[in-house]
Amino acid sequence: MLVKTEMSHPPEKFGNDLEKKIFLRKKMQEELDAVNSYEDALEREKDEKTKEVFSEIIRDELNHFGRLMREWNRIDKTQMELIQKGIEGKE
Numbered sequence: 001m002l003v004k005t006e007m008s009h010p011p012e013k014f015g016n017d018l019e020k021k022i023f024l025r026k027k028m029q030e031e032l033d034a035v036n037s038y039e040d041a042l043e044r045e046k047d048e049k050t051k052e053v054f055s056e057i058i059r060d061e062l063n064h065f066g067r068l069m070r071e072w073n074r075i076d077k078t079q080m081e082l083i084q085k086g087i088e089g090k091e
Contacts (some may be wrong), residue, residue, distance in 0.1 A: 013052070017075050017076065018074060021072060021075055024072045024075075025072070028069060028072070031065040032061075034057075034061045038057050039054075039058060041054055042054040042055065042058070
């Protein structure tokens with residue numbers, strides 16, 4: 001069964017956990033893309049007030065990423081265990 005991976009908005013209902021995991025990974029990537037964009041802008045910005053705003057947004061985006069990852073872990077503990085092993089440098 002093929003699952004459409006270009007899901008940017010959740011369907012009315014997810015057909016299965018795979019669709020939900022694909023959606024969550026897409027949203028996690030969008031959060032990381034936003035972090036990258038704001039970090040790039042932060043490096044270029046001269047105004048301190050604007051830099052503070054960008055820094056706050058970066059923290060918010062990373063928080064969103066973590067919340068999405070927590071939900072993914074709830075759905076698929078096996079994949080998250082593999083990620084944790086990679087973080088710890090285990091094979």
